[in-house]
Amino acid sequence: MQSSTSDLALGIVDFLQQQIHDGSLPEDDVDSVEVAIQCLSDVFKVDLDRRNTVLGQQSLLSIFQAFEKVRDSRAKAAADTTSTPEPAAAAPAAPTAADKEKAEVLKGEGNRFVAQRDYKAAIDAYTKAIALDPTNKIYYSNRAAAYSSSGQHELAVADAESALAIDVNYAKAYSRLGLAKFALGDAEAAMAAYGKGIEIEGNGGSDFMRRGYETAKARVEEDLESAVPEDTSRAAATTPPAGGAGGFPDLSSLAGMFGGGAGGAGGMDFGSLMNNPQIAQMAQQFMSNPGAMQGLLNNPSVRSMADRFRGGNMPSMQEMMNDPNIANLARSFMGNNEEQ
Secondary structure, eight states: OHHHHHHHHHHHHHHHHHHHHHTOSOHHHHHHHHHHHHHHHHHTTOOGGGHHHHHTTOOHHHHHHHHHHHHHHHHHHHHHHHOOOOOOOOOOOOOOHHHHHHHHHHHHHHHHHHHTTOHHHHHHHHHHHHHHOTTOHHHHHHHHHHHHHTTOHHHHHHHHHHHHHHOTTOHHHHHHHHHHHHHTTOHHHHHHHHHHHHHHHOTTOOHHHHHHHHHHHHHHHHHHHHHSOOOHHHHHHTOOOSSOGGGOOOOHHHHHHTTOSTTOTTOOOHHHHTTSHHHHHHHHHHHHOTHHHHHHHHOHHHHHHHHHHHTTOOOOHHHHHHSHHHHHHHHHHHOSOOOO
16 A cells, blocks of 8 residues: 555656646746645655656646546446436327217318308317328318408418418418408518419319409409509599499498498498408409399398398398308309318
């Protein structure tokens, strides 16, 4: 033990002497280190003549550095063997045949709730179907339609995009996306969505998709025109033909039937109605079919409802849409966009 202690002290003395010879120490500290060398040598009986026998070609510093490398490598090896790697996220299990069958039943329930205009129940049914089979694009698309019908257009956008994430060529999801974007005031995005749907459908697209595209396009053009100051000559050159603002047809005869225009005697605000994307698409249909307005005015259900307006017995919008004659009339102008 005494020999080992003396040899270690020899290594320390050798290290301190090397620091002095290398000039590594500040000049003011050299005297103190020399005193330390003398003290260590005296206390531990250091024999500097044994330096090569004890250390050979190494030094105390090199021995310590080698020790550090061995220590660090051992610590790393111990950490590798004791640490538990994070488990990889398990891939979602594919829906079973039973799950898909239950999901289809729920989808059917959702479609029936939509037909009854119970959108909250429809959304709940579609959500349960998605939980059973999250790979079915139709469930997301149908729920998007229910969200839009209940005024939750942001959620409708999210669901339409989820359906497209499953199938980027799913045309109906583009119609859902277009309708929701239009309702949120982003006519340009709505126009792009409808345009993509038309491209996928081919042959010029369905009537519903084309009407949605034209409605969004008219709104984009209206926004562009309102953003550009008009001079007198430009205003004269671009004066639209008789019709409503923003390229929509003149609904004055329909307003007159109900007893007034915006906020008129009948209480029907046609300006607000035109901000509804579905009503806007109906108006677009009037533009493309000049005889459609006359057909609407001659419809007995509409005339009966107008008589109620003029008599001061104004039905609510919900009551109007619950009238199967009025609802069927609206769907005839809206085109076929039912759930699948």
